[in-house]
Amino acid sequence: MxxxxxxxxxxxxxxxxxxxxxxxxxxxxxxxxxxxxxxxxxxxxxxxxxxxxxxxxxxxxxxxxxxxxxxxxxxxxxxxxxxxxxxxxxxxxxxxxxxxxxxxxxxxxxxxxxxxxxxxxxxxxxxxxxxxxxxxxxxxxxxxxxxxLPVPAIETKAKTIETKTPEAGEISIAEADIIVSGGRGLKEAANYSYIRDLAHAIGGAVGASRATVDAGWIDHQHQVGQTGRVVSPSLYIAAGISGAIQHLAGMSSSKHIIAINKDPEAAIFRVADLGVVGDLFQILPALTEEVKKAKGAH
Amino acid sequence: MNSVVCISHVPDTEARIKVAGKGVDETGLKFIVSPYDEYALEEAIRIKDAKGGDVTVLTFGPDRAAQALRECLARGATKAIHIKGDASTADALGIAKVLAAAIKTVPHDLVFFGKQGVGTDNGLVGPMVAELLGYPQVNVVTKLEVGEGKITVHREIEAAEEIIESSMPAVITAQKGLNEPRYASLKGIMAAKKVPIDTKSVADLGLQDADIFHQRVVMVSLELPPEKSGGRKIDGSDPVAAAKEILKYIREEAKAL
Incomplete structure (x- = not known):
């Protein structure tokens, strides 16, 4: 049939x-x-x-x-x-x-x-x-x-000669169920550690705004938005991302959105289900600790 | 080394999209060369600068698409072909048939595309052209080296990378990160005005309109998503209290932990 x-x-x-x-x-x-x-x-x-x-x-x-x-x-x-x-x-x-x-x-x-x-x-x-x-x-x-399916024994014109596997614990934003994303509010490349720590604690992927990718703080693989990946995870946490239209387009179909930003007028709050007005450098480490405690309690 | 770069003319990524009937309302809309196509063009120009040959830019689109070709000529493409037609009513295979037929009319070793047209976001036409021409394809490319009669290409996959060796001719679809596209120089802009654009119709390529337009994948409707009004907003001046509140949301509403 x-x-x-x-x-x-x-x-x-x-x-x-x-x-x-x-x-x-x-x-x-x-x-x-x-x-x-x-x-x-x-x-x-x-x-x-x-x-x-x-x-x-x-x-x-x-x-x-x-x-x-x-x-x-x-x-x-x-x-x-x-x-x-x-x-x-x-x-x-x-x-x-x-x-x-x-x-x-x-x-x-x-x-x-x-x-x-x-x-x-x-x-x-x-x-x-x-x-x-x-x-x-x-x-x-x-x-x-x-x-x-049986693989046909044909001579191919293109051949994969090497596959570089991701670092342990790295999850692709394309398939991730949880994404923690950082933007210009991180101020410098080294501060992506705040995002990575939370992402690793919660078991999510690391996302990024276009501004930080263009500044060379993080690889393009992580970019969410119109010239990056369009994503729809269950949970999207945006920290220090103001919410340019291209970024919003790339993530607003996420099922649950949390935004942390010090500017109460940031456009990201328009699409956030939970908006937190405050300092990401204080809130992210506190949240990472809470997540670790919650996971440890299981 | 000759390259063909297939480009599309798309609404500016900063534009708000308005719907008219089953399509996008083009009134007052600014159009640009699709951002991924810029990486494709830059790579082809660099290969030409290093090894000689031509870079032919090719587009299938309405009259306004000629502007996109001019921009590419100003950046360093040497030839341009414009297949005129309302590509927005053709499906990806229809577009691929038109482009494949046009590509056959010019000498080429590599055929470049952006990894997807920004806007339609299909990512279909490049591989379809590869199939129609019987060429190998490497999609979402972040690095390309041209060797003797072969290319070595880095392809982005989920959080990883593949390195692929391929014979030529081949189809390459470009990802951001492949290179840093140049801006057009004033000299380039002036020189571009003198390059004739080879303009053809679908029929000139020996194709039937009935095989290209309104076929296979047909638009039923185009709608805007509902406006989000924004949810709850809390004060984060006490970071520990805020963290607890966020965790509560994650566990109870998002059910993600």
Missing amino acids: PGILVYCELKDGKLKKTSREALSIARKLAGSVGGDVVAVAVDAAYSTEKNAAALEAKVKEVQPAVLLFPGTSNGRDLAPRIAARLGVGVASDVDRLAWTDGKLRARRPVYSGKAFATVEITGTPAIATCRPNAFPVEEGAADPRVVN
């Missing part, structure tokens, strides 16, 4: 959270789309050319109505490649999906979240990449049998 094919990613043999999210929404859609949800993965080092060939073969065999990808670096690398090969369209980075009148409807943030576009994907399969953290993981639904 043509149903939904979900391209999944594994880490140490287990499904990554972003893949479990894609599977969860696939299960929800399956009732109206009809057919089965088939989870597939390539359990080998990522190669655009090899994975595209492996997935193409599976799509031709299963002939799904819908093909979903997690919106990770590799999901977003592969989805357009396979779409162009099949001659169909893609909706990227979607945060809502529905099956309406026999077609896949997707909502996607555009202009970094300043607006939302709803699009209809008319081809077969209808392809979408799922924005990380947008679809809740349904326990059980997200643990099907994963079909390992």
Whole structure:
């Protein structure tokens, strides 16, 4: 039966959270789309050319109505490649999906979240990449049998020769459930330690405003906003960030927002659920201590 | 070494977006070269300066997009191609088909894009062009070295980095951090005015409008998010009391601990 094919990613043999999210929404859609949800993965080092060939073969065999990808670096690398090969369209980075009148409807943030576009994907399969953290993981639904796709023995034009893994404890803002972000209010690069300490204590990722990235205080990987990452974690803590429109666009879809700023008029307070007017150099260490105590008490 | 740099003309990132029908209200809106495309252009210009050859800037868009091409010529691109059409009604594959057809008309070793067009935020067209042309792709690139007949490229992935070796021709999509884009010099601006822009239509490329516009991914609606009014604001002059209050919010409302 043509149903939904979900391209999944594994880490140490287990499904990554972003893949479990894609599977969860696939299960929800399956009732109206009809057919089965088939989870597939390539359990080998990522190669655009090899994975595209492996997935193409599976799509031709299963002939799904819908093909979903997690919106990770590799999901977003592969989805357009396979779409162009099949001659169909893609909706990227979607945060809502529905099956309406026999077609896949997707909502996607555009202009970094300043607006939302709803699009209809008319081809077969209808392809979408799922924005990380947008679809809740349904326990059980997200643990099907994963079909390992055979990797074709083709000669590739591009080869990965080295992968530099992150430092221990470093979490990517793209997938993080909690982000602690710092801005110009930190005054200098060394003071990112205030942000890192809280992020490590709470188990979150370190985010940054564009101003601090442009000043060279922190690497661009950490930048949240229109020329950085658009993020939607469960909890976003902004310290010393005034809230330029590009930054607000990049984080205002977070589920819970706490802002700490000494300027009571800062624009960041407009989007904050909890705003704290005060000195981050005093409040962050106190909060880090409280978080450590709370975690220790468990 | 010849490069083609595909650029898009997008609303200024500082602009407030207004909706008109199913699209963006362009009245009074300032348009810029999409920020990631600037890194792509700069990289191509540096390669040209080191190894010679041409940098062709290519765009698919309405009349106003010619302005973006002029800006790129002023910075150091040597040729420009403008495929005229309302690209906002084409899906990513439609745009990719147009660009791929145009790229085939000029000699090239590398094809550059920004990692995504700022605004539409799709990040689809570069890899689609790579597939249509049968080229390898490296996306979200932060470093590029051109060697003898091959390139070594650093690709950003979740909190990590991959180093990839690829043959040419290849498609590269640029990430912030790849380089520091230059500003146009006055001399460059004057010289750019003399460079003819090669203007074509979709039909001139041998493509059918019906395969490009209003196909595959069709806009149903464009809406603005609800205004946030802002939540509770507390005084943080006592840091320990504030920290306790924040922790209470994190545990009880955000349920994040």
